[in-house]
Structure formats: C-alpha cells, structure tokens
Amino acid sequence: MVDFPISFSLFKTSFGKEDKLLFTGQYVHSIDEKGRLIVPAKLRSELGESFYVTRGLDNCIFCYSRSEWESIVEKFKEANLTSESGRRFSRFFFGSASLTESDKQGRILIPQPLKEWAGLKKDVVSAGILNRVEIWDKDSWDKNNDFGDMNGIAEQMASLGVAI
Numbered sequence: 001m002v003d004f005p006i007s008f009s010l011f012k013t014s015f016g017k018e019d020k021l022l023f024t025g026q027y028v029h030s031i032d033e034k035g036r037l038i039v040p041a042k043l044r045s046e047l048g049e050s051f052y053v054t055r056g057l058d059n060c061i062f063c064y065s066r067s068e069w070e071s072i073v074e075k076f077k078e079a080n081l082t083s084e085s086g087r088r089f090s091r092f093f094f095g096s097a098s099l100t101e102s103d104k105q106g107r108i109l110i111p112q113p114l115k116e117w118a119g120l121k122k123d124v125v126s127a128g129i130l131n132r133v134e135i136w137d138k139d140s141w142d143k144n145n146d147f148g149d150m151n152g153i154a155e156q157m158a159s160l161g162v163a164i
Contacts (some may be wrong), residue, residue: 021046021065023128028138030122035115036107037124044106044134053114053135054097058144061110061118061135066099068131110135 027040039047052069056062064072076094081085096117100108110120123138136144154164 021068021131022130026125026127028123028125031120031124032107034109036103036109037135038105038107039102040126041106043126043128044102047133050099050101052097053100053108053110054093055114055117056132056134059118059140061114061120063133064131065131065136 023043023046023131026041029040031037038134047063047065051066052064054062054064076090079090081087081090081136096114098111099112100110102108118135119137119140121134121137125136125141127134127136127141157163
C-alpha cells in the first residue's frame, strides 16, 4: 500500500457555544489487497475509532463522527416524511449507513455496497469537507472536481449569502 500525503488538516472552530469539527484538505492513499483503507491519524483522532459511513452525493462516501451523525439524525427526526422526496432521501442516506471501526493500524473496511456505490478501485482520495470526510475513487475525484473556472459558482454562492 502506498500513501501520498497531499495536504490534510483539521481544525476545531467555535460556531456559537460549542466547538464543531472543521475538516479540510485532502489525502491520497491506496486500498490494500484485503479492501482496507487507512484513515489518516489526524482524521481518525476527530472522527473517532468508530464512525458512520454512508452513500454521499456525487457517488462518493460520506464519513461522519458519531456526534455529527447524532446531530443529523435529530434533524431528520424533525423532517416531514409525508413528502416523497424526504422519504426517498432518508432511504438513500440512512439505508446505506454503517458504523465502522478502525483496526490498530487505523484501517477501515468499507462495506461492499458503499465500495460499489463510490466505484472504489485502488487509489482513493479522502477529502475534508466542513463537517464530514468524503471518500472518492481518485479517477472519479479528478473527473468530478475540475476546479477550472470557479468565478460563476462563487457568484452563485454569494447570491445565497455565502461569500468568501
């Protein structure tokens, strides 16, 4: 297995009264012959030795710490599930979720359905995205995250009140 650190950092920041995790950066590594992924030590220290993995948007895997997962669950409990889209998204998100644990070497085994969902082969990108870590097949990451001209997207985000 070959690990290629690119730049991965983790910050704790205060939003309101409690500290929230803020995952940033990316890390490239390989899946070993038994299908295990190394979770970088910095990530593991904040995700915890056990954390949730589930289907993410854009055919990646979302990883959440147990506390963040509990927060998401509480939000969904308040959702109106009389809407078809709410029920469908709940099935998509929670129906594929699994609590995973890292071994002594910091490796996790991703359930086969999630591995297939994300198309994970050999090289994988773990990317810190605010409150979660996303796991991508490297080829898929490169294809879906071509950050060429971001000016138009930045303008759309600013119109939504998210300006940098």
